Amino acid sequence: MTQIQLIVNGKxxxxxxxxxxLLIDFIREDLGLTGPHIGCDTSNCGACTILLNGRAAKSCTMFAVQADGMEILTIEGLATDGKLHPLxxxxxxxxxxxCGYCTPGMIMSSVDLLSRNPNPTEEEIRLGISGNLCRCTGYHNIVxxxxxxxxxxxxxSPVKKEGRD
Amino acid sequence: MYPRAFKYERATSLENAIELLSRNREDVRPLAGGMSLIPLAKLRLLSPGCIVDIGRLSELKGIKQDKEWLEIGALTTNTEILESKWLSGSYPLLLDTVKEIGDVQVRNRGTIGGNLAQADSSTDWPATMIALRAKFVSRGPKGERIHDADSFCIEPYTTALDPDELLTHIRVPNPASGSVGASHIKLERRKGDYAIGIVSAQLEVDNEGKCVSVGVGIGAVGVIAVRASKTEQLLKGRRVDADTLAKVGDTVRDSFGGMDILSDIKAPSDYRLDVIGTLAERCISKAYSMAASAGAGQGKGR
Known part of the structure; x- marks a missing residue:
């Protein structure tokens, strides 16, 4: 067993x-945050997407130990003072x-997209969520x-700006 | 599914990483971004007894420019490359390649070194590195080695690296002139799927529009990424007109020698061999017009 410490939704x-x-299981089972979903479990569908140090990541494709010392934001941490985030x-x-199954991941990927590119074209939006599958195929209204x-x-943006090289 | 249980070691420095790999060299894998290793471990196609997490080695992150090359740390993520200030100028092929990789989540975690060490012909970087004539720097218990992009991958999923050797840096030669054109084209069934064909090309032209340097790499057809040598010979010293372009497809199909050609339910091998010619024509045509217009732009500036 390995001891890990991280900041999840500010705590x-x-x-x-x-x-x-896997990080997704640590989040869901150990922390009881069931917003991020397990969809395909093969790194395809993006239902498990969270923000890791401000960047979208598939939490089914990470070990919890890799997130040691990092900051995680899940869908549960997006609303502030009981008010829904604009997304x-x-x-x-x-x-x-x-059906809503893809929604938590879809929204976290959208946060990553708009944090980097506040004025995306429709094509950029579609590319930005290409790592998230909606099996109801409801992409039109998502876009x-x-x-x-x-x-x-x-x-x-819930993400602090960082310096880039 | 969970991977089989493994011993987890987190490296604190490059030296420490090599030591940990050496100590466990019989059954060990380094973990960078995990975009290939973790899915494979979850499917239990790969079950290393020990995983050495090198993800925090800051000495292997970042991009810097030298007189001769752009040096990319092996642990630089694809997103960091995509957003790097270096890409907009002299390295159009890096930019054209990196924006095609996977999806945002994969680019955020996946590293260039991790991808190259995975040696998967159907991914974007191997063909591009061959086209760019990149050099790979590795470090192991016996010290540093330099590899050519052409000979780095020995067979699918197998590189020239020893189990206790790490890819540390990728060196992309600086173009000799400003008249550079590049294109990275791939065919895939849907965004983020394994490619059915990849052509990556970079050309430099002189002031008469003749190709003075040509690099063409092909992925997702042969079991490893290859150089399209005959296509390079065809283009070198020439202007790329319709007649030349018409010969590109056949020369590309000559690149694979006796190599096995990939085949699966999405694309049998004869289809891959057929389509790669068309992709190559489009890729060369795009790269050449970019190089020619960059050259013309420079001429006006003088």
Whole structure:
């Protein structure tokens, strides 16, 4: 077992994990945060997407030990003071979910996209969520929701800006 | 599914990583971004007894420019490469390649060194590195070695590296002139799927529009990525006109010698061999017009 410490949705958490424990299972089972989903479990579908140090990552394709010392944001950490994040609100208003299984991952990838590119074209939005599958094939309204947030300039990045080389 | 249990070691420095790999060399794998190793371990296609996590070695991260080359640390992520200030100028093929890789989540975690050490012909970097005539620097218990991109991959998923040797840096030669054109084209069934064909090319032209240097790499057809030597010979010293372009497809199909050609449910080998010619024509045509217009632009500036 390996001792790990990380910050999840702004709170310090500790864990004692077997090295082969996947990050998604640590988040869901040990921390009880069931927002990030396990869809395909083969690194394809993106339902398990979280932000790792501010960048979208598939938490089914990481060991929890790799995240030791890092900062994680899950869908649960996106709303502030009981108010939905603009992307969550836009998904709600645009009917950007049917069964909703892909939604947590879809929204976290959209956060990564808009944090880097506040004014994406439709093509850039579609490329930005190409690591997330919606098996209801409801992409049209998902793209519409992301685009509405970008166009109305209401996106607030939960990610701190970092220096780039 | 969970991977089989393994011993986990986290390297604290390059030296420490090599020591850990050496100590466990019979049954060990280094873990960088994990974009290949973890899926393979989850499918239990690969079950190393020991995994050495090299993901935190800052000495293997970052990009710097030298007189002769651009040096990319093996642990630089694809996103860091995509967002690097170096890419917009003299290295168009790096930019064209990196933006085609996987999806944002994969680019965020996946590293260039991890990809190259995986030696998978159907991924983007191997063909590009051959086209660029890149050199790979490795470090092991016996010290440093330099490999040519052409001979780094020995067979699918097998490189020239020893089990306790790490790829540390990738050196991409600086183009000799400003008249550089490049293109990375691939065919895939859907975004992020394994490619059915990859052509990566970089050309430099002189002021008459003749190709003075040509690099063409082909992936996802042969079981390892290869250089299209005959295509390079065809183009060198010539302007790329319609007649020349028409010969590109046949010369590309001559690149594979006796090598096994990939074949699967998405694309049998005869289809791959057929389509790669068309992809190569498009790729060379695009790279050449970019080089020619860069050259013309430079002429005006003088």
């Amino acid at each position: 310090k958490v500790e864990g004692n994990v077997e090295p082969r424990k 969550q609100q836009a998904f709600h208003e645009n009917h950007a979910l049917q 519409k929701a992301i685009s509405s947030v970008a166009k109305s300039h209401i996106f607030v």
